Amino acid sequence: MPILVNLDLMLARRKVKSRELAAHVGITEQNLSLLKSGKVRGIRFNTLERICEYLDCQPGDLLEFKAGEVDSDDDPGGLL
Numbered sequence: 001m002p003i004l005v006n007l008d009l010m011l012a013r014r015k016v017k018s019r020e021l022a023a024h025v026g027i028t029e030q031n032l033s034l035l036k037s038g039k040v041r042g043i044r045f046n047t048l049e050r051i052c053e054y055l056d057c058q059p060g061d062l063l064e065f066k067a068g069e070v071d072s073d074d075d076p077g078g079l080l
Helices: 007-014 018-025 029-037 045-055
Strands: 003-005 063-065
Touching: 003 029, 007 029, 007 045, 018 029, 018 045
Parallel strands: none
Antiparallel strands: 003 063
């Protein structure tokens, strides 16, 4: 997928443990782990807001667009 999640990097920069962030955001550590690995297809804005609030960052610090990268699970013929 051309959207990369840089949550691990931001957690390391802020010296925050996944457990702390998950508790603040109100999601399970397992779901946070899925988000960090990029294995989710979407994120609620209120979840993104709480992550950014806790890490004192912008959504662009967590999400990155990489042009030209295609996930094998994407359907190139699908409609939006």
